[in-house]
Amino acid sequence: MRRAAPLLAAALLAGCGGGGKTTSAVPTLPRAVAQRLLAALDDPAALQARTIHELNAHRVPRALQEPLLSQVNALVADPSTARRDALERWLRERSG
Secondary structure: OOHHHHHHHHHEEEEEEEOOOOOOOOOOEEEEHHHHHHHHOOOOOHHHHHHHHHHHHHOOOHHHHHHHHHHHHHHHHHHHHHHHHHHHHHHHHHEO
């Protein structure tokens, strides 16, 4: 019986939570944050400062922090139209 107890516990735990919907939580950027960043797109230095401010204020979900800052830094390093458009698209796709 002692051997069966861990197996029974494992079987019960495996069944927990199986009845509800399963959704993969895709993090979104708060709409207000996205709007502030979109407003600064034409000034990469201001956009970088605004992005860092939003990150430090914990307004950007953890899963989006690195990709967001990477794209902003890339725009600062190479302020091309293609990079700006890619970042604008990224922000719009992830805003909530």
